[in-house]
Amino acid sequence: MTTLRTTIRPLGIAAAALSLAACASVVAAPAGAFRVGSGYEVSLGRDWSDISAVMAGKTRKVRLLSIDGPLLNRLYLTDGLAPGDFLIKPEIKERPTPVIRKDMSASERLEFITDSVAALEYQRVELAKPRPGRIGEASGVRFDLTAQTREGLDIKGAGVIAERGGKTYVLLYLAPAEHYFDASLAKVEAIMASARLG
Amino acid sequence: MRAVPVSLAALAAALALSGPVQAAERLAGSRPDIASVEGGLWGEMDKVEAEARTRGDLNRDPALNAYMHEIMCKVAGPHCADLRVYVMDRPYFNASMAPNGYTEIWSGLLLRASDEAEVAYVLGHEFGHFVETHSLERYAARKMRANVAMAASVVVAVAGASSAAGATTSGEAQSIIDATRGTIDLIYYAQMAALFRFTREQESEADLLGQRRAGQAGYDVAAAMESWRGLIAETQASDFKRVRRSESRSSIFDSHPLSADRIAALETQARTLTPGGERGRARHRAAIRPFLPAWLRDDLRRRDFGQTLAVIDRLAAGGEDLGVLNYYRGEAYRLRRGEGDLAKAREAYLAASGQPDAPAATWRELGDIHRRDGARAAAKAAYETYLAKAPQAEDAWMVQDSLSSLERSS
Ligand SMILES: [Zn+2]
Numbered sequence: 001m002t003t004l005r006t007t008i009r010p011l012g013i014a015a016a017a018l019s020l021a022a023c024a025s026v027v028a029a030p031a032g033a034f035r036v037g038s039g040y041e042v043s044l045g046r047d048w049s050d051i052s053a054v055m056a057g058k059t060r061k062v063r064l065l066s067i068d069g070p071l072l073n074r075l076y077l078t079d080g081l082a083p084g085d086f087l088i089k090p091e092i093k094e095r096p097t098p099v100i101r102k103d104m105s106a107s108e109r110l111e112f113i114t115d116s117v118a119a120l121e122y123q124r125v126e127l128a129k130p131r132p133g134r135i136g137e138a139s140g141v142r143f144d145l146t147a148q149t150r151e152g153l154d155i156k157g158a159g160v161i162a163e164r165g166g167k168t169y170v171l172l173y174l175a176p177a178e179h180y181f182d183a184s185l186a187k188v189e190a191i192m193a194s195a196r197l198g
Numbered sequence: 199m200r201a202v203p204v205s206l207a208a209l210a211a212a213l214a215l216s217g218p219v220q221a222a223e224r225l226a227g228s229r230p231d232i233a234s235v236e237g238g239l240w241g242e243m244d245k246v247e248a249e250a251r252t253r254g255d256l257n258r259d260p261a262l263n264a265y266m267h268e269i270m271c272k273v274a275g276p277h278c279a280d281l282r283v284y285v286m287d288r289p290y291f292n293a294s295m296a297p298n299g300y301t302e303i304w305s306g307l308l309l310r311a312s313d314e315a316e317v318a319y320v321l322g323h324e325f326g327h328f329v330e331t332h333s334l335e336r337y338a339a340r341k342m343r344a345n346v347a348m349a350a351s352v353v354v355a356v357a358g359a360s361s362a363a364g365a366t367t368s369g370e371a372q373s374i375i376d377a378t379r380g381t382i383d384l385i386y387y388a389q390m391a392a393l394f395r396f397t398r399e400q401e402s403e404a405d406l407l408g409q410r411r412a413g414q415a416g417y418d419v420a421a422a423m424e425s426w427r428g429l430i431a432e433t434q435a436s437d438f439k440r441v442r443r444s445e446s447r448s449s450i451f452d453s454h455p456l457s458a459d460r461i462a463a464l465e466t467q468a469r470t471l472t473p474g475g476e477r478g479r480a481r482h483r484a485a486i487r488p489f490l491p492a493w494l495r496d497d498l499r500r501r502d503f504g505q506t507l508a509v510i511d512r513l514a515a516g517g518e519d520l521g522v523l524n525y526y527r528g529e530a531y532r533l534r535r536g537e538g539d540l541a542k543a544r545e546a547y548l549a550a551s552g553q554p555d556a557p558a559a560t561w562r563e564l565g566d567i568h569r570r571d572g573a574r575a576a577a578k579a580a581y582e583t584y585l586a587k588a589p590q591a592e593d594a595w596m597v598q599d600s601l602s603s604l605e606r607s608s
Binding site for chain 1: 241252253255256287317351438441499500501502535562563566569570592593595596597599
């Protein structure tokens with residue numbers, strides 16, 4: 001096995017934001033309109049926290065919201081991703097993460113989701129039940145997802161990956177299978193349905 | 199896991215108070231006095247082992263676990279009853295054997311071993327550290343304290359990462375983190391590394407003992423050199439210059455490179471041992487065959503496609519499983535998408551499609567590649583084959599969509 005000398009990977013989510021209140025870079029995302037990017041808005045049915053600043057592999061185009069902290073619920077919302085953009089940005093060149101390409105096939109879009117989730121700290125990532133879905137005016141695929149944390153906790157996911165005008169939009173919700181996933185699924189589905197691309 | 203830093207600190211304190219420990223070859227069935235330093239170490243490892251049993255990446259397949267236990271018993275002889283093997287689904291070459299008998303073998307090692315003889319050799323190497331009580335020698339040399347302090351510093355660095363993203367720490371700690379970036383938590387690594395970082399002399403001793411043990415168990419002693427050479431070849435096959443220029447290690451905890459003299463020493467010893475032992479190639483392949491798709495997918499997710507391709511070449515050398523292996527070869531080229539890679543992906547998928555064990559997805563990928571190439575008829579035929587082979591697939595409607603859009607545009 002090879003050894004590389006680089007800087008520590010900021011654990012971001014896992015270590016930093018165990019307690020949202022303790023972290024100054026967490027900002028409120030109050031109920032109502034939430035602007036994901038230029039001309040892209042969703043409607044939040046309750047107050048969330050915007051923890052984008054403490055997420056691992058953060059980029060300008062990806063917002064991360066949570067209610068109870070990133071270990072208990074996460075909602076990734078991306079602005080239109082162009083070829084070369086990431087959901088999770090690599091920390092170093094030698095450990096790349098999935099990237100949007102201009103000639104992606106339908107199954108490669110789903111692979112972009114599963115491999116990006118695997119690039120976070122999740123294991124045994126499996127996508128299930130792909131079906132037609134949309135984010136505002138962008139049409140795409142709605143999917144469910146299952147995974148596990150390293151500690152063996154079962155995680156469930158739901159989301160949409162959609163395309164419009166050469167840009168890819170992702171909405172991805174992840175939470176522990178026990179209690180938390182179901183507790184917020186309806187809220188997330190309402191957010192999905194509220195998306196408006198200008 | 200949060201309690202670990204505290205217990206490591208307690209262990210460090212205990213070590214500071216105790217005198218040097220006389221290290222000797224251990225006897226089968228022996229357990230240390232619970233109040234002794236070694237007893238304390240066993241207690242720590244018992245806790246790590248208990249955690250391992252609940253981890254998400256533990257492979258619970260009874261047949262695979264029984265097979266690993268069987269190889270270990272051949273190598274470990276009378277110590278077999280003291281050892282417990284856990285297969286962890288982690289895409290790195292690694293094995294370890296703790297003083298309490300808690301043994302891990304990672305799927306990345308099983309995927310990279312060509313046969314049972316190579317697995318036996320690596321287990322023999324770990325058994326060498328175990329039976330020669332190398333961890334205790336590290337205590338005696340008082341170096342463990344430095345390691346425990348290092349482990350604690352990693353924990354501190356992790357805890358501090360929230361406020362200082364991109365903080366650096368000692369090179370020693372850094373290599374553990376880098377080798378496993380993102381896949382396993384650092385506290386676990388720090389804990390394991392404190393125990394499994396041996397001296398260069400101990401590594402050489404374990405190499406030779408492992409080879410002798412494997413030979414005594416009836417395995418081909420040449421497997422020792424071949425395991426290490428395979429790892430070196432894989433490093434050289436990396437997509438990344440910095441990786442190619444780095445030195446290979448026998449495990450992620452090994453701080454000493456697999457140097458030419460380590461391999462030369464194995465060659466020299468091999469000449470004194472009985473040649474012509476068994477390789478157990480068919481048995482090994484039969485045991486790992488059900489896991490090839492999942493383990494190759496895990497390996498692809500490391501996204502060093504040059505290395506995965508080297509692993510696949512090794513697996514394909516015997517001419518078996520060519521449907522599965524060529525499919526994953528195609529996946530590696532498709533995902534890498536370098537100059538000429540899509541053409542290589544197409545060739546690999548085509549090679550897979552002629553084999554009885556080709557996954558249905560081979561035809562979906564062929565359809566996508568032909569479609570990109572503008573080869574409409576070929577794309578259509580490939581999509582139709584996919585739908586015929588996997589009518590119940592959850593993504594069948596997506597492939598049907600692609601097919602319909604081809605038909606509309608023709
Ligand atoms: Zn070793």
